[in-house]
Amino acid sequence: MKNNKKFNVAYWLVTVVLLAVGAVGLYWRLTQGHRMANYGQLIVWGLWVALYIYFIGLSAGAFLISSLVYAFGVERFRPIARLALFTALISLLAALLNIWFDLGHMERFYEVFSRPNFLSMMAWMVWLYTAYSILLLFELWFELRTDLVRWSEKAGLSGKVCRILAFGSKDTSTKSRARDTRTVKILGSIGVPLAIMFHGGVGALFGVISARPAWHSGLFPLLFLVSALVSGGGLLLAIYAFLAPDRGSEAHTALVADLGKLVLGLTLLDVLFTFSEYSIALYGAIPGDVGPLLKTMTGPFWYVFWIGQIGLGMIVPIVLLAWKRTNRNPNWVGLAGFSIVVAFVGVRLNIVIPPLSVPELQGLVEAVPSARMSTFYVPSTMEWFLAMGIVGLALTLYALGYSLLPVKPNKETSHG
Amino acid sequence: MPYVPAVMEMENAIIRMMDDVQRALQKPPSERRWGMVIDLTKCVACDACTVSCKAEKKTPPGVNYTVVIKEEVGTYPNVRAVFLPRPCMQCENPPCVDVCPVGATWKNEEGIVVIDYDVCIGCRYCVTACPYGARNFDFGEWYTENTPMLEPYETAPTFEYGEERVRSEGVSPIGNVRKCNFCIERLREGLLPACINDCIGRARYFGDLNDPDSLVSEMLRERYSFRLKEDLGTNPKVFYLS
Incomplete structure (x- = not known):
């Protein structure tokens, strides 16, 4: 336990530093646009694009490993399946933030939805990972639902958060859990080809450039x-x-x-x-x-x-x-x-x-x-700072989720 | 006697090309096919085209629609210089167009690859897809930043694509990808692209490739020409004579 405490202190110390540095980076990015970035006309993509494919890779990888359990029934890895889903969600968020800040006109991101060009691998990628993120949210919710309902009884912040996230659901019967398990299996099974398509699509985004x-x-x-x-x-x-x-x-x-x-x-x-x-x-x-x-x-x-x-x-x-x-x-x-x-x-x-x-x-x-x-090309201070801030945000959300939600890898939660 | 190309003997290539443009403008847009011919034997790498483009488009630092690549070939004393002006190739099969996730760039009916600055999200995917390095990202920089004031030549409005725009912080075309558009806004007024007008050695020619009587068509019939990276299947409309 003593070690755990030390780890927690170190974790939050690092996270707070990352967030503080990230706030500076964010200020620079929003006030100076791309002027303080070091990518250029030749190396036109830099650190943020690299981190985008890094985090999206982490997400797809963690998701596919969770699917071993949810879609293919490899029970051996069940204790970490929830954690894998949750990790996939947070990584996805970090990925999207990185690529969002990379856009020349961040305020126009919606155009990929309102006027997509499906000859572009990038449009495909955005639509596929949108589908993936919706699926991921639903799969995670159905997987956690009965525990969210149970944890709603807990005192303190965790109980409050779980109560909100249960969205009024109250049923913890074995029957409802069995229904959830089926839903999760279906979602996980759809998720496998989806994750392969969207992450293969990220590879294709580069691969098609002759x-x-x-x-x-x-x-x-x-x-x-x-x-x-x-x-x-x-x-x-x-x-x-x-x-x-x-x-x-x-x-x-x-x-x-x-x-x-x-x-x-x-x-x-x-x-x-x-x-x-x-x-x-x-x-x-x-x-x-x-x-x-x-x-x-x-x-x-x-x-x-x-x-x-x-x-x-x-x-x-x-x-x-x-x-x-x-x-x-x-x-x-x-x-x-x-x-x-x-x-x-x-x-x-x-x-x-x-x-x-x-x-x-x-x-x-x-x-x-x-x-x-x-x-x-070496990334500029602004690029590093903003990227560190995104990592800090991901670490914050991860730690909060890990301590407040039933995603920890242990027996209590893993078998619902 | 050095070899003098036939075109030099004509009265005035500029007037002939402007007539060609006028003739093309009489036709429906889809029947025009604008193209450029660059005579490498006459280019002296003075960069007049680069500068005239700068003046016309008021492009910021790092954004160049046309450049002149200069290379030394051989070892002293057997050295020679080769020059290659490079505008946008206005490809018939432009690889930059398909990759745009929002359809902000396309080949218009006259065959010119254009960009809608108000749609472009600035993802720069098209920059990676262009095999000629013809696309640039507008980082929002100025030649005269960190001086007492931005000089008027940077803040004066531009008329790219016939739209009056004043470049300012956070507003398009800052944060957009930009490129040569064969001065489409000048063509509409019957003017030649700025780089064609200002070429001091008359190395650059422009006109309608669909018109057999245009100067560019005539030159391509009479001289050996090549295009850059033809093996990629982009089918550029900028031809080089050597």
Whole structure:
């Protein structure tokens, strides 16, 4: 318990700092528009787009893992299924905030609904993740409903919040729970193709761009799905390993180990996909294709690839999850998950930025005397601050939900 | 004697091209196909086109509808310079159009790829989709910011697409994607695009590609021409003579 208290203090300290810094970033963004951003005419997307696909990947991955339970009946992972759904919801929110602030005209976002162009993968993506977020809300509500009703009796804030979120529902009978379970199964089953479509769609958003050979690969939608599963799995692994209330119990250790095995398998698949994507492009040696990859591997940010993507994203988790001496210890397994969560920020940055950093025409950069026309990009302070604020907001909502709602991974809530 | 292209012997290419434009304007818009021809043997990379475009469109720093790419080829003493002016290619199959999530950009009936500034959400997806780097994002910057006042050349209204707009904070076209539109608002008045008028070496030509009697059609018949990245299937309407 003592450790838990220390963790809570540290968690809120970090969150408050992130929120404070984020408030500054938000002020700059709203008063200065895009002037304080460092992306430019060539590298026209930056940190926020990378974080958008990072969080949306976490969301899709966590959701698909919850579907193992809700759609496919893999009961082994039931104790974390609710947590996975809740994680998917908060990640989705962080993703949407990131991409919203990236728009040149934030006030016009509704046009994607009022006048969509369905030839655009971006329009598809927005419509699909809108459908996904509605489904996610309903699935989570039906899954939590009986517990929300029960928790309404509790004194304090948790009871109040649960009472509001129960939306007047009172029935906690076994029969109503069985009805909910069926509804959740149906929603979860619809959710699987939906999540595959919308996150595959995010990959396709990049994949269809023939002007950027490094994106223009049929592997992209699949690569996005695999990496979503890895990162979402890694996040759940870290959260469950370190924060579960039943930490130290045999059941916890066993489930962490099993979840670790799942993440290990997914990580190995990711290695295969990444190797395939890189090796084929490198062998082909088309400048627009190989240029960004060489920049990724040997450019000024080589460490994001070698230390982040390969080291923390592949080698560390594979060793920790495969080695007998670590793969049954929740701390090591959790660390493997955490390592993946950190590394995938780098994976996402490397997907967005290097392919944009090679000019479409040779000599184009030199032809335009402007700092905006540059092959080099580091996010500005404003970009970092705003992004940190979004992370802070996500952490706040996560902690509030985790403590006030019946989403904790334990027996009391997991079997309704 | 250096080779003198036939067009140099004519009285005045500008007058001929303006006649071509007048003739095209008599036709229904869908029967026109505006195109540009750039004679690379005559370009001296003076950037007059770049500057005239700046003056016409009052584009902010970093936003350039047309640029001149300059490259050195070979090693000293066997060196030569090659120049490549690059406006928007006004592709017949523009990859930037399909990707727009809100349909804020399209190829109009005259074949010009246009943008509706009041619809564009500024997602910049089209910028990534253009294989020629012809699209720019308006970050809201000024040449004379951090000076006592913004100079009038930055705050004067522009008439892009025939709409009078004064650039100011948070208002379109700031926060929008912008590009060359072949000076569609000048064409409507029978004027040539600004870069065509101001080319000092008469390297740039403009006219109706559907009109066999237009100067551009004639040049494309007589000279060898190529277009950029033809393998992408974009089918540009900017032709280069070399």
